[in-house]
Amino acid sequence: MLNLTLKQLRYFEALARHGHFGRAAETCAISQPALSMQIREMEAVLGSELFERGARQVRLTGFGEDVLLRAREILREVDELADIARAARGSLSGRLRIGVIPTIAPYLLPAIIARLTEANEGLDIHLRETVTPKLIRELEEGRLDTAIVALPVSEPFLTEVDLFTEDFVLVRPGADAEKPVPQPEKLREMRLLLLEEGHCFRDQALSFCYAGQAAPRELLDGSSLSTLVQMVGAGIGVTLIPEMAVAVETRSAHVAIARFNGTQPSRRIGMVWRRTSPLSKQLMQVAEVVRAAGLAQRAGA
């Protein structure tokens, strides 16, 4: 069994550098016999002498020189490992894998990334945009550190942090701008455009329009909110979008935005991560950044 220690490598390097047991021991902050013993032990482990002990000088053997090169390499790598750790434990740094649902990602991510990278030097953000069930799976498998989704998720292994509530607004063709805002029930009689299956926002919109009722008959599906808004602009129907999307999606399309009367349709947005994640503390910081970004985005809407 090989039983070299890093301590021995450090002592060895010091002795090779000084060529003198006493001075090398001093720089290692140990006594001279302690250094002698460790060098001797190291030689025993390696099976060859590393130094040639003369009366006036201590010199590396040829073998010792080979070992020295290797030892310095090893010590350098170990110190780098320590550097990695130091960089990593300082607040937010290192790799951070964030999952985001598609109905949030385009509107919130630019601000989040800007704020996070600006305030945290060595932070390396990886993003994943997909629907909630996939995000949950990837969290469980340890392939994501956190996800920004609509709450509740109700997975026992996840911690949920509530960030903010966002309302849904009605998107109508521009020509309807002056018409009265319809009641939710009226929406069933209009052609309602929705996202494809799998998006939580589809379900949220449906539950608002068809609260407690059976599923609708025929619906036209779009693959993104952007597509839906364009379709509305073309007069094909109406849709709901989260208020955060308003600023971005209504810029080019000829559509009108209307808020509902009475209780607003809405959803709670939050962040989730594994309850056991050691990043909890840092993720709490991230959550604050996301909350601030979300509120700012809504204010701009």
Add this chain to the structure above:
Amino acid sequence: MLNLTLKQLRYFEALARHGHFGRAAETCAISQPALSMQIREMEAVLGSELFERGARQVRLTGFGEDVLLRAREILREVDELADIARAARGSLSGRLRIGVIPTIAPYLLPAIIARLTEANEGLDIHLRETVTPKLIRELEEGRLDTAIVALPVSEPFLTEVDLFTEDFVLVRPGADAEKPVPQPEKLREMRLLLLEEGHCFRDQALSFCYAGQAAPRELLDGSSLSTLVQMVGAGIGVTLIPEMAVAVETRSAHVAIARFNGTQPSRRIGMVWRRTSPLSKQLMQVAEVVRAAGLAQRAGA
């Protein structure tokens, strides 16, 4: 102060591989609490958690994965260091720096190198050919491991090993082949060709011809024995050469070889190395090889 240990890196690697404290501890041949403690200690040193301890599984954190890559690299290098040591301590191997004086090198080295490299796989021979004082200096400075020279050297820091004695023979023009062999005193009246200053063989030849007497008047110097023999062949004078050189140097030249009557002029050839050299044991082996090569070379003369 950084206080990582290789032991911790090994434990860490095992735990990362197994994802299970109990089994990892088993492969490390320690108890489970011991492993827990070392991992905890390592996390404390690095300042971040390496593993995410779930109820059913132990998984690396992102930081832990970074550390794992580095740790595996380090462990690999340490093991390689052990390999180097194992290869090095097997009899004769690794770098061997041999110095040889010029009046021996051409005649003995081919046989020595052949024998040494044939019998010892990983032996890497470096050669240095120069005059004795320079060899001594380089030995002292640790730039050579051993030297083959004429004894005695009488340097207190060197170990001398006697290898063999070689006689000097007279080289005369081919036309003189049948003449009686002159007494040493007669040589003073003949034109004696010698090596340049600095070669010990020059001094040895002089002390034979001018035993106890003052230095000669004018001498013609050659830079090598080969040159001297060629000069003799051209009828310029006579010279002495070590018997080992006879086979090689008289092959092409038109010269006659003669042994002196009575006590032969000679010198002792030996190997020297630093008394403190850890290679002593191996160098003794080398000395035996050199001795055998020298005897074989003389026999062939």
Add this chain to the structure above:
DNA sequence: GGTTCAACATAAGTTCATCTTATCGTTGCA
């Protein structure tokens, strides 16, 4: 040629890190 100094090795004792056994707390499962 003895003496002294410098420097590394050795010895004995102590300290402290690390290991072991035993036990607890939590979590998931029947």
Add this chain to the structure above:
DNA sequence: TGCAACGATAAGATGAACTTATGTTGAACC
């Protein structure tokens, strides 16, 4: 609700590594 698996914790035991004190050897100096 009890059980089983698993990691954390606690306390005592062991052994590696350090310290101080002393020995040994070679080099330099008078």
